[in-house]
Amino acid sequence: MTPSTAERPQMPIEDFEDLAAAAPEHVRLEFVNGRVRTKDPLSVEDFEELERRAPETVRLEYINGKLEVKAMPDGNHREIFVWLQEQCMQHRPDLRVYGESGVKTEAYRKGRARTDGAVARKGHFKGHGEWSGSNGIVMAVEITSHDRDTNQRDRIDKPVGYAAADIPIYLLIDRDNNTVVVYSEPKDDRYQQIASHPWGTPAQLPDPLGFTLDTEELKDYAD
Secondary structure (H helix, E strand, O other): OOHHHHOOOOOOHHHHHHHHHHOOOOOOEEEEOOEEEEOOOOOHHHHHHHHHHOOOOOEEEEEOOEEEEEOOOOHHHHHHHHHHHHHHHHHOOOEEEEEEEEEEEOHHHOEEEEEEEEEEEOOOOOOOOOOEOOOOOOEEEEEOOOOOOHHHHHHHHHHHHHHHOOOOEEEEEEOOOOEEEEEEEEEOOEEEEEEEEEOOOOEEEOOOOOEEEOOHHHHHHOO
């Protein structure tokens, strides 16, 4: 993490002011050292109400009982997502990569993660609300952004939350380290297998996917 990234605020102050103005009366927010925080403990129900009221430019998650702000995707982020869609369609035309999926995570589904991608069978999310259960999701996907919280969020908290929700595979496309990290075999709130693949080398996805990602194209999006 570069010093400039470490000092970068989670959102512009104008977005925070809009979020605070829209928040439910009993949810009190503050903006401290560039981070959004709640003055009081936040329940899942309060988070969901706050998220419903949030401005379109603000993406919120509820991780480990805390309010988190997810960075907006840049151009390379979007290109990587399209690369993954194409790879999955080539090998598993029965599946789809759904972008921006709200998923109930962590033990007892107490977390709320907004995945960059959720791989499931076509039609899986029909009739679902904003936050879906993890059943039927075969892989959760995160593509790191160059923001101050990506290390804690994507490399530490998300693997625990997705494993606890029994999502078979967590795929982390790490733009800081130019690697594809495959987490698999969830058990006791942890993934038992973790395999890291440099961009440009094959990345095997285990069952229930069972195919290999060609990661050569990812080198075009190194930044």
